[in-house]
Amino acid sequence: MSETLILTNEEVKQLLTMKEVLTAVEEAFRQKGMGHVQMPAKVYLHYRRHNGDLRAMPSYMENVDVSAVKVVNVHPDNPSKNGLPTVMATILLINPSTGAPLAIMGGTTITNMRTGAAGAIAAKYLAPRNSKKVAFIGAGAQARTQLDALLLVFEKLEEARVWSRSRETRDAFITEAKRIHRGACKFVPSESVEKAVDDADIIVTTTPSRTPLVMQSMVREGVHFNCIGADAEGKEELDPAILKKPESSLTTGSKPLTVEKSTCP
Numbered sequence: 001m002s003e004t005l006i007l008t009n010e011e012v013k014q015l016l017t018m019k020e021v022l023t024a025v026e027e028a029f030r031q032k033g034m035g036h037v038q039m040p041a042k043v044y045l046h047y048r049r050h051n052g053d054l055r056a057m058p059s060y061m062e063n064v065d066v067s068a069v070k071v072v073n074v075h076p077d078n079p080s081k082n083g084l085p086t087v088m089a090t091i092l093l094i095n096p097s098t099g100a101p102l103a104i105m106g107g108t109t110i111t112n113m114r115t116g117a118a119g120a121i122a123a124k125y126l127a128p129r130n131s132k133k134v135a136f137i138g139a140g141a142q143a144r145t146q147l148d149a150l151l152l153v154f155e156k157l158e159e160a161r162v163w164s165r166s167r168e169t170r171d172a173f174i175t176e177a178k179r180i181h182r183g184a185c186k187f188v189p190s191e192s193v194e195k196a197v198d199d200a201d202i203i204v205t206t207t208p209s210r211t212p213l214v215m216q217s218m219v220r221e222g223v224h225f226n227c228i229g230a231d232a233e234g235k236e237e238l239d240p241a242i243l244k245k246p247e248s249s250l251t252t253g254s255k256p257l258t259v260e261k262s263t264c265p
Contacts, residue, residue, distance in 0.1 A: 072088070
């Protein structure tokens with residue numbers, strides 16, 4: 001039996017760049033669209049007494065002959081109660097010809113970067129081409145990789161507005177963003193969701209909220225959504241009115257509202 005490569009999450013973090021992940025994710029989307037990917041729906045275990053869940057996510061890219069299974073959790077109370085990330089993951093890479101495990105690797109960084117890249121690829125094709133302003137609703141780990149990827153796709157972003165329920169989280173996000181992406185764009189703290197999304201071209205939601213945060217009355221014509229947080233039963237970041245009405249009939253005041261919708265869990 002062949003040897004199995006074991007990579008820690010820290011080793012994965014040192015090996016990957018967001019540019020590489022963007023290329024891989026866009027190709028994976030293309031293969032999926034052409035019908036060359038087997039990707040069954042996630043299987044969930046709900047840990048209701050612990051306010052968390054576990055998902056199993058198998059996939060097989062037939063043309064590339066690559067197969068993997070990811071096991072990932074979401075426990076929103078982890079940072080405050082357990083000193084652990086909200087999301088953690090492990091990935092098992094499988095040899096499709098034998099079923100043997102090629103690698104077992106930490107999947108937390110891959111999960112964050114893959115989802116950030118998926119949001120940016122969606123925005124690349126669906127958001128206004130001259131997008132200048134992006135609003136981040138939520139300022140945790142996923143918001144960071146969404147920002148990393150969007151700045152690679154939209155090199156002329158002018159302003160990133162950031163709202164979080166926790167002022168400390170928001171300010172930490174902005175401080176880190178200014179350090180890593182020095183001069184890339186202006187980073188603006190927002191005291192309310194409404195101020196953050198006002199006149200934004202792209203709205204990125206990355207919270208575990210179970211009640212709507214972004215209301216239909218807040219968003220303008222032509223805005224693009226990357227909805228990341230509401231990825232399981234009971235989670236809800238957007239006013240249902242945004243999703244229920246046909247794009248042609250949505251209105252803000254007297255103006256028609258065109259909302260591009262993209263969900264990238």
